[in-house]
Amino acid sequence: DGGITQSPKYLFRKEGQNVTLSCEQNLNHDAMYWYRQDPGQGLRLIYYSQIVNDFQKGDIAEGYSVSREKKESFPLTVTSAQKNPTAFYLCASRLGLSPTYEQYFGPGTRLTVT
Amino acid sequence: AQTVTQSQPEMSVQEAETVTLSCTYDTSENNYYLFWYKQPPSRQMILVIRQEAYKQQNATENRFSVNFQKAAKSFSLKISDSQLGDTAMYFCAFSTGGGADGLTFGKGTHLIIQP
Numbered sequence: 073d074g075g076i077t078q079s080p081k082y083l084f085r086k087e088g089q090n091v092t093l094s095c096e097q098n099l100n101h102d103a104m105y106w107y108r109q110d111p112g113q114g115l116r117l118i119y120y121s122q123i124v125n126d127f128q129k130g131d132i133a134e135g136y137s138v139s140r141e142k143k144e145s146f147p148l149t150v151t152s153a154q155k156n157p158t159a160f161y162l163c164a165s166r167l168g169l170s171p172t173y174e175q176y177f178g179p180g181t182r183l184t185v186t
Numbered sequence: 187a188q189t190v191t192q193s194q195p196e197m198s199v200q201e202a203e204t205v206t207l208s209c210t211y212d213t214s215e216n217n218y219y220l221f222w223y224k225q226p227p228s229r230q231m232i233l234v235i236r237q238e239a240y241k242q243q244n245a246t247e248n249r250f251s252v253n254f255q256k257a258a259k260s261f262s263l264k265i266s267d268s269q270l271g272d273t274a275m276y277f278c279a280f281s282t283g284g285g286a287d288g289l290t291f292g293k294g295t296h297l298i299i300q301p
Contacts, residue, residue, distance in 0.1 A: 115231075128287070172219070175289065
C-alpha cells in the first residue's frame, strides 16, 4: 500500500524536552510538507522540502527544525523553544513541484506537552 | 502574502439538502490554484475539488461543485444531495502557481448533516 505514515498517533512530552515526529512516504514524491493544526485555526505551514537535503521555512517555523536526508523521510523536531507545542501535526507530500499535483496528507500526530 | 477567509464557522442542514460553503481569498498573483479539503472526525485530510485560476469553467466532482468568481476573489463549494457522510470540517486552501511552496488554509467550516 502506498501512502504516508506518521508515528506515533499520540505523543506526550514534558515541557523543556525536544521531540521528533516521524513522517515517511512510499509514494516516491519529491515535495514534503509539515503543517500544524490548532482548534479554530485551520492548518499552518511549518516547513517544506522540494528535494533531498533542501528545505524552506514556512509561515510558523520558529521553534521547529527538520531534515531531509532521504527522499521518503521528513522528520520534524519540536524544540523547547516552541512556546505552544501542543497541537495536531500533519505531514503531506506531493509528486512534483507544481500544485497541479495533488497534495496527500498523512493521518497526523497529536502532540501534548505538559 | 495570501489570505483565505471562511466566514461560516459552522453550518447545519438536513440530509438530501443542498448547501453552499463560502470562501474568499486575497492575492496579487495571477496564476494560482484553489482547493476544498474535507476533514472528517478521523482527521484525515481529503481533497474534494480543485480549481485552476486560469480556467473559466467551474470545477465539478460528482455532488460537489464550485462557484469561482475570480474578480470577486470568491470560491464557494456547493454540495448537492447532502449525505450523513458529508459531516466534516471543510477547508478552503490556496496555492500559488509556481514552485512547491505549501498551501494557505482558511480556518474551516464545520458542516453538520442532520438525518
